[in-house]
Amino acid sequence: MSHPPLSEQQGFTLLEVLIAIAILAISLSAILGSQAQSLSLATEAQFNIHAATLAKAKLAEYESGVTPLEDGDGDFGDDFPGFVWKVEVQDADLSEFLPTSADPVEPLQRLDLTVSQDNAVLSYTLRCYIKKENTR
Secondary structure, X not given: OOOOOHHHOOOOOHHHHHHHHHHHHXXXXXXXXXXXXXXXHHHHXXXXXXXXXXXXXXXXXXXXXXXXXXXXXXXXXXXXXXXXEEEEEEEOOOOOOOOOOOOOOOOEEEEEEEEEEOOOOOEEEEEEEEXXXXXX
């Protein structure tokens, strides 16, 4: 049995194989990068949903008077492990929002409530103005 001459043999050359591997490597790295970015964005979206809900629940405590308006921090217990909150309260300076002749009828306090995860760099801050409690 005779073999066909080398020029007539079918197959891939080393150059063709290397080009195919290079194309495959570039494609896979693009796909994996896309997947990593998608996972990061999904994690951030999930954090934003939880943090906004927790911040609004904590704010409701201050607005209803259940919790006194004062600086503090804490966590959300076993229901939301890893989530912590910090609140800063100060007298509101509304001079930049009001005309110079206007005087606010009731004094307000500015409340900055920050929710974050203790193991991540993500944080969610909510600022609101609440009627100042009467201190008699």
